[in-house]
Amino acid sequence: MGNINEFDEAIKVVAEDFSYLSLDLPGHGKTQVLGSDEYYKIQPTAQAIINLLDELKIDKCYLIGYSMGGRLALYLTLHFPERFIKVVLESASPGLATEAERLERIRRDAQIARKLSRSIIQTDFATFLSNWYNQPIFGYIKNHPEYDRMIESRLQNNPHELDKSLRLMGTGCQPSLWEKLQENKIPLLLLVGEYDKKFISINTEMAQLCEFCQLKIISNAGHNIHFKNTLVFVENIKDFFYAAS
Template identity: 80%
Template sequence: MTLKKYKFNYYLNVNINTSLIIFLHGFMGNINEFDEAIKLLGEEFSYLTLDLPGHGKTQVLGGDEYYKIEPTAQAIINLLDELKIDKCYLIGYSMGGRLALYLTLHFPERFIKVVLESASPGLATEADRLERVRSDAQIARKLSRSIIKTDFAAFLSNWYNQPIFGSLKNHPKFERLLENRLQNPLIGLTKSLQFMGTGNQPSLWEKLKENTTPLLLLAGENDEKFRDINTEIANISKVAQLKVISNTAHNIHFENTVEFVQNIREFFQK
C-alpha cells in the first residue's frame, strides 16, 4: 500500500455528531497552518490536519517519486480508510489546493464539498510545464544552499516578495508566519518543490470539465494571477463558484481569517 511509503504526522480532532474537514496546507506550511481558522470554526466540525510530504514531521519512506502528487493523493485516501473516514469536506491552500483538486477529480466519492484557496489545475501545455520545471529547479537549488537558519530566513523574505503575496510582509503576524515556515526540513522542501511543483503536476484542466463535486474557489482581490485562473475554473466547471476576498492576496486564510471562515461555514452548511 502507498500508505506504507509514508509516515504521516497528523492530528485528528473529533467533535461528536459533526462532519469532518481535512485541511491541506501550502508549500512551506505545516500541520498548524489552519489553526486560527479551526479556532473560529470551533466545535461545528471535526478536523484532520497533517504535514504533507517534505514538510513538518511527515516522513517519506519510499524514493523521491513519493513526493509526487499522484502517490501522495493515494496515500491520503489510504489514511482516510485507516481512520475509517468515508466522506468528508476538503480544504486546500495553494500547493495543497492543487492536491485537493487532484483528490476531488480522482476520488469524487470521498468528498462532499471542496474549498480551493488560491489553487490551480496546473499548467495546460507541455511547454509551460517544462519551463516551470526549470524555474522550480533553480529555486530548489537556492533553497538547498540555505545551510544555516539565517540563509533560510533570507530565502523566505525573498520568496514573499513575489507579487502574488501582495502586502503580506506588512501583516502584524508576518514574523510568526516566518517562524512557522522555518520549522520545515530544507531537504524535504527542496524535494517537494522538485516533485510536487506545478511543472511536475499533470494538468487537470480537461478533467475539470467532468467534475460534479461542489467547489468554492477563493481568490484574493490583490492576487491578479490566481483571480484570473479561478475565474477560468468557474467558467469551466458548472458546480464551481468563485468568491474574491477583498484586501487579501494569495494567503487569504492568514490575511483575513474571519472572512475565510465565514465563507467556509456558509458553503458547507448550505
C-alpha cells in the same frame, strides 16, 4: 512552505462545528518520506491520503487545500469524487495545460529548489523566505502584525525537504487537470485574494469551465487568504458547507 499549524487560527473559529484532520504534505513539517523520492509526487501522495481516510474509517468528508495543498485537493476531488462532499480550494490551480508550459515551470522550480537546498543555515533560509513573500501574489502580507510569527513557523521546515517537494510536486510536475475539471460534479469553492491577480485569472477560467465551481474574491488579501483575512476566510467556508447543494 507551511506545516500542520497553517490553519490553526481558522480552526479555532470552526472547531465547535466540525471535527478536523490536518496533514503535513511530504517535505513539510513532520511528515517523513521513508521510501523513494517517488512518494513526494502528487499521485502517491493522493493515494496515501485516501489510504489514511480508509484506515480512519472516514467514508466521506469536506476537504480544504491551500496553494500546493489546493492542487492536491483538486487532484483528490477529480480522481476520488465519491470521497468528498464539498471542497474548498484556496489560491489553487489545475496545473499547466501544455507540455511546453510544464517544462518551463519545471526549469523555474528547479532554480528555486537549488536556492532552497543551499539554505544550510537558518539565516539563509530566513532570507529565502523574505524574498519569497516579496512576490506580488502575496500582496501586503509583510504588513500583517503576525508576519514574524508566520516566518518563525516556516523556519521549522527543512529546506532540503522543501526542495524535494518543489521539484517533485511542483506545478510543472503534476498532470494537467484542466480537461478533467470540466467533468467535475463535486461543489467547489474557489477562494482567491484581490491582490493575487495571477490566481484571479486562473480561477476565473476554472469557474467558467465547471458549473459546480463557485468563485469568491476576498478583499484585503493576497495569495495567503487564511492568514491575512482569517475571519472572512472562515465565514465563506462555513456558508459554503452549510448551503444546500
